[in-house]
Amino acid sequence: MDKFNHLEIEKKWHKIWGEENLYRTGEDKSKPKYYVLDMFPYPSGAGLHVGHPKGYIATDILARMKMMQGYNVLHPMGWDAFGLPAENFALKNKVHPRVATEKNIATFKNQLEKIGLTYDWEREINTTDPEYYKWTQWAFIKMWEKGLAYESTEPIIWCPTCQTGLAMEDLENGKCERCESEVVRKPMRQWVIKITAYAERLLADLDKLPGWEDSIKEMQRNWIGKSEGAEIRFKIRDKKEVITVFTTRPDTLFGCTYVVLAPENPLIGNWKLEIGNWSEVEKYINEAKKKTDLQRTDLNKDKSGVRLEGIMAINPANNEEVPVFIADYVLPNYGTGAIMAVPAHDERDFEFAKKYNEKLQITNDKLKIKSVIDPVELENLAQYKIKDNEGREKLISELVVSYYPEKENIKDGIKQLLNKVKNGEIVHIGDGILINSDFLNGLSTAEAKKKMIEWLEKEGKGKRKINYKLNDWVFSRQRYWGEPIPMVHCPVCGTVPVAEKDLPVRLPEVEHYEPSGTGESPLANISDWVNTTCPVCGGPAKRETNTMPQWAGSSWYYLRYIDPKNSHALVDKDKEKYWSPVDFYVGGAEHATRHLIYARFWHKFLFDIGAVNYEEPFAKFTHVGLIMAEDGRKMSKRWGNVINPDDIIEKFGADAMRVYEMFMGPFTQSCAWNTNGLVGARKFLDRIWTISGNMNQVTGSSNKEILSLLHKTIKKVSEDIADFKFNTCVSAMMILSNAIEERGISQDDFAKFIQILAPFAPHLAEEIWREKLGNKKSIFSSNPPRPRGAVTPPEEGTNISGWPKFDPELIKDETINLIVQVNGKLRATISVPADISEADAKKLAQENENVKKWLEGKEIAKIIFVPGKLLNIVAE
């Protein structure tokens, strides 16, 4: 008996499949399409570890099934190759980032090819290819034209190690995600994209994506962070300026006893001369500037702040004068950078007021804590009845006393608590009934919010306002290895875009690409490149020297695969109409709030300018669960626990690795690698190989049970692949192969089994299909499916494979094991016809000895019959 020689077989079919162009994307528009996409990797120097291919294998299985079902399948791969790591590596090793990147791509590609994936390499893309980034630049110019790309000198997040600005999204625990340095705020000229203009659509359209996982959608909702409230205008005594604050609790305006500005708020500068304690204020502002984000947002630190002496704001609700502060607990980049402080009903304001009052010597200048909400909620809670351990209903306040008898006065305690809340001694952030609030008195929180906003709008003192946590996208990086921003600064015409015909603006070859350290990109030093002519007036002008962030190129790459060679348009709209949207997108959950938001934004923009036909790029998205190392930690060079797929494929074969990674557990769940489990997968394949070697001895037809099991398995595998439940596919096929070993199978039926196995173990299946079963065409060949996506049976005599179809008649069981329970406990299982009637079932069940025993001396109260499943006799 020959052995399954994976090395030889894999090599052989890779060659033949290449020669036959098996993976070239079909373009015959009469066939239905299926676009299945992996997140393209950043080709790092470390190469792939066994965790990376998990998602690729899954999409490959889906792609192969769809191929066999007769779809045109687009399953491409490419490289997200711009980015800081390549540049940092290049700096360290004195290699041009392009050279390092090319080398890494070669390694990655080589590793991927060994796994036997259906990528159509004719459509390979690379974000660093000028013919690619031409269109990244083009989209940027379009955004500029629509006012969505703008220059700003607002302070941005700056990484002192990478020497570049970053977006909020590039931070991890307040540190630079690349180098883990603490970042600072630094005012710099930056290009920014007004993604916030799309916040509402990005949020609302999530509801149009039923194919997305809820957890990912929820992460996006939180990231966008919509909150509804009001902007309220506070006049300043004796000044023309107005402080506008944002609040989600306009109902508490009567309780506002001071106003706080972020230290960065530009208004402060206007009052330099009037502020009594300017030197103190200035010092605080400077200290705030120096703080890293991490220091500033540390929740444990005390609330600090300084009063602007001499400046008084006027509470628009009651015209009372209230003091104004600056404090770094107010963030400059959210809302209006100013808040109304309601210490009685906001934890932070309360804490600040308490701190401030403690330090104060002049007692009559203390910040007032004015309660405007009657905490009925708390009162209700104390009076609310719940059941205790014995099932008796009791008041919560009584229960508290009974569970903590040593604290006799808890009931009184609750009362005291209520009084404290009412007196403003402790903070109460919940809802309630308004008090001390003039025209709002007696209203609930919700009613009061509404009424206050109406009043503010009528009086011209404020308005309804929706705010988002989502910030505009800081889009420039002061580094070399990225797409040049295609803009020109002309002393006469201002900042203007490069003419479309002159795109792409190529990244110049340079000797030194070290960051300049001055906050300018290394490109600034290349005078040949920087000095250019103005596309508008033709006069001398300078190029923009900042480059784009890594996220730019990946925001639209899925469109390039559709039309990879197009040089006159971003994508051919007819082709796009056929292929879009991506039917199934698979990738890491870590991209839920960055790449996936950027890409959705970019796509919506392209839709708005008429460049694409659909508003959402990805119909379905599923995240891939990580594969951890055998020690349960993440695979990392640092821990020395990385497993290279090349070694696994060499030893056990690509098919064994594919089957194992799918069998490990639910696809979205993270799971530790276990080489023993891999051996199990390999054994499964060896057994199938052995069965195929015995085929000549197996003649005639399969018996009924095998036939039924085969068709059940076809059904299960077809459905579970579509649901990404690969682990149960594999186990179903193991059950089938165990049964075949025991009972044998006809050659035709065995062929069907090999067809459903093929997406998982393509090399083994192709070898058996062509060499042992004697088919001329590939097991992955197919006819177009029948209308409405119905699966195609293999055609007789044509040698075309296709995806097997299950016979609904064959999967019906003739006899079943009827479960007989007495009082819900299993007492017998009896073999009966599947369509047994209730009366017959009752009769048979009551004849059963064991059932009789359990019914002895009891009255039958009730019998529940579930056809085809179970009978439960309830007896007393």
Add this chain to the structure above:
RNA sequence: GGGCAUGUGGCGAAAUUGGUAGACGCACACGCUUCAGGUGCGUGCGGAGCAAUCCAUGAGAGUUCGAGUCUCUCCAUGCCCACCA
């Protein structure tokens, strides 16, 4: 602090969506083969008990003829966000 997951044998996990809990695989034990450096085959394998049977799906309650599955409370773990007014 907020949001989202998850919790079932020694381990990875199944469970037709409210109907036999532990399929399938790994590990382990015993036996038979094999000149065995991840070999092949067979048997066993949640706990207790000689057995009939009983107990078991993080803990506790509830709904139900029946709960791993639904509801509530709590605990633990993981991920994401976090001074967002």
